[in-house]
Amino acid sequence: MISTAFRPGTSLLHRTDPRLKLLLLVLWTAAFIIPSPVAVILRYYLGVAVLITLTIGAKEIFPPLKSIWPILLLVILITPPFHIGGTEYFRITEWYRVTRAGIEEALTLVLRFSGITSAFFLFFRTTSIDQFILSLRWYGLPYNAALVITIAFRYIPSLIQLYGNIQDAHTLRRPPLERKRRYNPVRKFSHIFPGIVSVMIHSIKSIPTLSMALEIRGFGLSGQRTDYRPLPPLLSRLFQCGIALIVLFILVLLYFL
Numbered sequence: 001m002i003s004t005a006f007r008p009g010t011s012l013l014h015r016t017d018p019r020l021k022l023l024l025l026v027l028w029t030a031a032f033i034i035p036s037p038v039a040v041i042l043r044y045y046l047g048v049a050v051l052i053t054l055t056i057g058a059k060e061i062f063p064p065l066k067s068i069w070p071i072l073l074l075v076i077l078i079t080p081p082f083h084i085g086g087t088e089y090f091r092i093t094e095w096y097r098v099t100r101a102g103i104e105e106a107l108t109l110v111l112r113f114s115g116i117t118s119a120f121f122l123f124f125r126t127t128s129i130d131q132f133i134l135s136l137r138w139y140g141l142p143y144n145a146a147l148v149i150t151i152a153f154r155y156i157p158s159l160i161q162l163y164g165n166i167q168d169a170h171t172l173r174r175p176p177l178e179r180k181r182r183y184n185p186v187r188k189f190s191h192i193f194p195g196i197v198s199v200m201i202h203s204i205k206s207i208p209t210l211s212m213a214l215e216i217r218g219f220g221l222s223g224q225r226t227d228y229r230p231l232p233p234l235l236s237r238l239f240q241c242g243i244a245l246i247v248l249f250i251l252v253l254l255y256f257l
Helices: 018-031 039-056 060-065 068-076 100-126 129-138 144-175 187-204 207-216 234-256
Strands: 088-091 095-100
Touching: 018 039, 018 129, 018 234, 039 060, 039 095, 039 234, 060 068, 060 100, 068 100, 088 187, 095 100, 100 129, 129 234, 144 187, 187 207
Parallel strands: none
Antiparallel strands: 088 095
């Protein structure tokens, strides 16, 4: 999802320096992780939601939540029985009790997962992979590590797309009557396994191509590396630095409200 999330645009976040966005992303993620009351975490999430609405549109609030809804549902179902303090609202069995503490803990985890996912989604929606890698390099990430991250962001999504194409090809080769049968988990697994094997074979065959690409890029060589697209000096973005400081002030203010 990360490599395909970027959408070119002219919003304020699109024009913001990626180094400042990366710094704010780390700080906002830390704000979600720091132990805080539910009301404070809710303010942080609403701040991310408002930022998404103002920059890329309100409809973009739901895609990151859609990608993690199984995790959120699991948290809502499993968390309450392990926190039984406070007022008890109802119980289903002797061991499954829903109390005030359980609901607060479940809401806290749901808001944290949703907020962190939405913040990362907003960052990669308005920042290209090239800008992200250059920002990491500016912060001191070694060239080899940056190259590994680049390959992961480019190579893994291509494998996922390849798996989808292979599954579509296998589906077209099946008899029409088999495609109309009701869902069967055993049959579903038997269809997934050949696709995974095909992806593995394709990956093994592509090793020489990937090795040559790494060799051309100078992977493993010593010496100072250069960047084809260097970022402008950060001092030339004084206005954006001022806005970043304002956002940090708002982040602290939300905690003490």
